[in-house]
């Protein structure tokens with residue numbers, strides 16, 4: 001719902017100010033699904049509003065549920081026809097996490113990521129981000145459950161759409177509305193330093209995750225082009241500033257790519273990079289879902305890497321992955337129509353990898 005447009009419409013109709021608050025309540029608290037559910041509006045007003053303004057800016061066009069029933073991936077169409085994806089992950093401890101997209105495509109071109117092969121099309125509006133969350137909140141309401149966490153780990157680099165991302169978080173956090181606590185939001189960045197520094201100054205206690213994937217510049221640059229602009233010597237001081245200003249733990253995401261970043265020397269480099277300076281750091285090891293580009297690691301190899309890190313006193317865990325069977329896991333979000341382009345992109349990335357990696 002575009003509430004700015006609704007406000008204008010209600011003003012033009014000379015409706016009292018409380019009409020806007022009624023719609024906001026229905027949208028964010030009662031989780032109404034359509035104009036017809038706005039029983040507090042007189043029928044004529046409801047019809048005029050429905051003709052002028054859609055209740056939802058996103059429409060669900062395809063849904064995939066994992067056979068285990070713990071993951072739902074939804075393909076949404078925006079009003080301009082562009083497609084995005086968002087994923088609901090239902091944890092055994094009753095937490096329900098929504099992984100949202102912040103952009104259509106992504107400019108960062110990480111070589112292990114399906115979205116990275118699409119290129120950037122446009123930023124999402126805060127309304128489009130909010131609606132991904134509300135879509136799942138409506139589904140969960142049927143089971144008497146609610147969204148407990150929102151992670152910006154879907155399509156796009158959230159720091160490249162900073163204002164819309166923060167605006168969406170502020171709206172969903174508002175105590176008179178959806179009322180999800182700030183600590184239940186996590187922004188994951190591939191390492192955009194200005195965004196990290198900006199987030200450090202926000203009054204909201206939002207979690208930060210860094211997609212690190214290697215503690216060696218040469219390797220990181222070969223799989224994440226962002227590292228050429230913001231190498232580890234720039235990234236890590238920015239993370240330190242964030243930790244000092246917020247006193248919050250920072251997650252370092254580490255996708256294990258066989259033969260690329262999973263060797264004992266990679267674990268040692270990671271331990272050295274984090275060192276005692278980063279007492280609030282925590283490493284999340286992530287299983288890579290094998291593609292034509294890279295091989296994943298076996299469970300035994302991941303456990304061995306985890307043991308290596310722990311022996312080096314690095315706080316680390318092995319993240320449970322959801323949705324592997326429906327391409328909803330980390331690095332797998334890319335809309336269906338893009339699959340052909342993704343394949344072409346992978347071929348280009350393969351060629352690039354051959355140039356940069358021995």
Ligand code: SF4
Pocket residue numbers: 106107108109110113114115116117154155156157190211331
């Ligand atoms: S991993 Fe994230 S930042 Fe990198 S290309 Fe994919 S969506 Fe973009």
